[in-house]
Amino acid sequence: MSPRALDYESLNENVKRAQYAVRGELYLRASELQKEGKKIIFTNVGNPHALGQKPLTFPRQVVALCQAPFLLDDPNVGLLFPADAIAKAKHYLSLTTGGLGAYSDSRGLPGVRKEVAEFIERRDGYPSDPELIYLTDGASKGVMQILNTVIRGEGDGVLVPVPQYPLYSAAISLFGGSLVPYFLEETENWGLDVNNLRQSVAEARFKGITVRAMVIINPGNPTGQCLSEANLREILKYCNQENLVLLGDEVYQQNIYQDERPFISAKKVLMDMGPPISKELQLVSFHTVSKGYWGECGQRGGYFEMTNIPPKTVDEIYKVASISLSPNVPAQIFMGLMVNPPKPGDISYDQFVRESKGIIESLRRRARIMTDGFNSCRNVVCNFTEGAMYSFPQIRLPPRAIEAAKRAGKVPDVFYCLKLLEATGISTVPGSGFGQKEGVFHLRTTILPAEEEMPEIMNSYKKFNDEFMEQYEDHRGYSRM
Numbered sequence: 001m002s003p004r005a006l007d008y009e010s011l012n013e014n015v016k017r018a019q020y021a022v023r024g025e026l027y028l029r030a031s032e033l034q035k036e037g038k039k040i041i042f043t044n045v046g047n048p049h050a051l052g053q054k055p056l057t058f059p060r061q062v063v064a065l066c067q068a069p070f071l072l073d074d075p076n077v078g079l080l081f082p083a084d085a086i087a088k089a090k091h092y093l094s095l096t097t098g099g100l101g102a103y104s105d106s107r108g109l110p111g112v113r114k115e116v117a118e119f120i121e122r123r124d125g126y127p128s129d130p131e132l133i134y135l136t137d138g139a140s141k142g143v144m145q146i147l148n149t150v151i152r153g154e155g156d157g158v159l160v161p162v163p164q165y166p167l168y169s170a171a172i173s174l175f176g177g178s179l180v181p182y183f184l185e186e187t188e189n190w191g192l193d194v195n196n197l198r199q200s201v202a203e204a205r206f207k208g209i210t211v212r213a214m215v216i217i218n219p220g221n222p223t224g225q226c227l228s229e230a231n232l233r234e235i236l237k238y239c240n241q242e243n244l245v246l247l248g249d250e251v252y253q254q255n256i257y258q259d260e261r262p263f264i265s266a267k268k269v270l271m272d273m274g275p276p277i278s279k280e281l282q283l284v285s286f287h288t289v290s291k292g293y294w295g296e297c298g299q300r301g302g303y304f305e306m307t308n309i310p311p312k313t314v315d316e317i318y319k320v321a322s323i324s325l326s327p328n329v330p331a332q333i334f335m336g337l338m339v340n341p342p343k344p345g346d347i348s349y350d351q352f353v354r355e356s357k358g359i360i361e362s363l364r365r366r367a368r369i370m371t372d373g374f375n376s377c378r379n380v381v382c383n384f385t386e387g388a389m390y391s392f393p394q395i396r397l398p399p400r401a402i403e404a405a406k407r408a409g410k411v412p413d414v415f416y417c418l419k420l421l422e423a424t425g426i427s428t429v430p431g432s433g434f435g436q437k438e439g440v441f442h443l444r445t446t447i448l449p450a451e452e453e454m455p456e457i458m459n460s461y462k463k464f465n466d467e468f469m470e471q472y473e474d475h476r477g478y479s480r481m
């Protein structure tokens with residue numbers, strides 16, 4: 001009998017081809033160990049609340065009232081909720097057509113899209129059009145919608161930074177396109193060299209691939225770098241010359257841990273450059289409620305803004321969004337609150353600032369503790385986490401460790417991370433899951449574990465690494481930088 005449609009051997013090959021390392025072998029083994037009763041520190045996903053980060057009070061109050069609107073009619077509501085949260089809940093309910101239980105327009109609630117546009121305008125100093133902003137179930141859904149629209153087949157390529165966030169490789173595989181890698185320079189604090197881009201594009205074209213889009217992740221995941229304004233200009237110019245649509249993944253824009261390179265959006269740099277490029281270059285920028293001091297990953301709220309995208313294309317993207325009817329409505333309200341938080345003078349303002357500052361300042365300290373911790377370990381080199389939520393140290397493995405990994409049938413960094421997991425309960429993602437240069441090994445960990453647990457985690461890592469390096473000590477040296 002021929003296989004049925006959902007038998008494994010007859011599945012869509014694109015589905016089977018897609019890899020997703022963040023929930024890969026390491027994660028599965030960690031889950032098994034957890035079931036066996038071992039304490040596991042999950043540092044594999046940038047999921048702040050799962051690692052103990054408390055939700056901000058004000059947005060939860062507002063959404064709680066929107067979810068339970070009968071509370072608004074309760075005479076005691078003012079005892080439990082501050083007046084500004086009550087007013088905000090009424091405001092957002094008035095933007096819906098039937099509360100949180102009703103579908104919204106497939107592009108999101110017009111009132112929230114307007115708030116997003118106002119936020120972008122304040123942030124960048126240039127107008128933003130709500131008609132060109134679509135709300136999505138997290139940034140991932142938006143990225144997938146746009147990649148699906150761009151990729152016509154195997155011959156279409158998308159430039160993706162390597163090391164990269166596996167959403168991109170997985171989605172490009174799923175839509176049947178070709179990933180065109182460009183390497184970030186580890187020795188330049190993971191900077192982006194436009195010459196590497198040129199080389200990658202030339203190689204892809206030589207293979208017959210039409211390169212159509214370029215992804216930047218700023219601040220970077222897994223690499224934690226912030227792109228400078230000069231670098232962004234070069235990238236924009238390059239995309240315009242080569243006729244590439246630029247996908248600006250800016251989900252970590254609130255997560256900045258140094259003052260030298262503040263976050264600058266690709267849209268602002270593009271507008272600063274003026275015409276003709278500001279009127280020509282096609283740009284789609286993504287943001288989310290999952291990151292920053294919000295960390296509301298489970299709510300699944302995001303948006304994308306389209307710049308210089310022709311109206312007929314905007315309509316096609318609307319049509320595709322309509323197939324899923326509506327993005328999550330509660331998440332849209334989180335997005336509205338994120339882009340329009342309490343203002344000075346509001347009752348909840350001081351608390352909101354205290355909570356959000358507390359989170360970012362602690363993350364800034366944690367970024368430092370982790371980088372310094374890794375750099376104090378034998379055969380480990382780590383760039384400072386300028387932004388985002390990750391540390392991405394290079395592990396210089398002795399040849400004996402690489403040979404032992406081969407004998408065990410494992411990629412060397414997977415071997416190292418599995419040993420780390422078994423010895424300490426720290427669950428990381430091997431660098432090979434993000435792509436890396438040949439013969440170079442990394443791991444990725446989030447900087448999210450609680451600050452007070454950080455010294456112990458780093459001590460336990462150091463102890464493991466010392467023992468590992470001792471065990472595989474080799475007069476031939478170690479893997480290259």
Ligand SMILES: Cc1ncc(COP(=O)(O)O)c(C=O)c1O
Pocket residue numbers: 046137138139140141165167217221249251287288289290297300301302
């Ligand atoms: C670079 C990058 N883009 C997008 C996402 C997805 O975010 P969301 O939760 O909004 O789908 C993540 C999540 O970790 C990310 O790291």
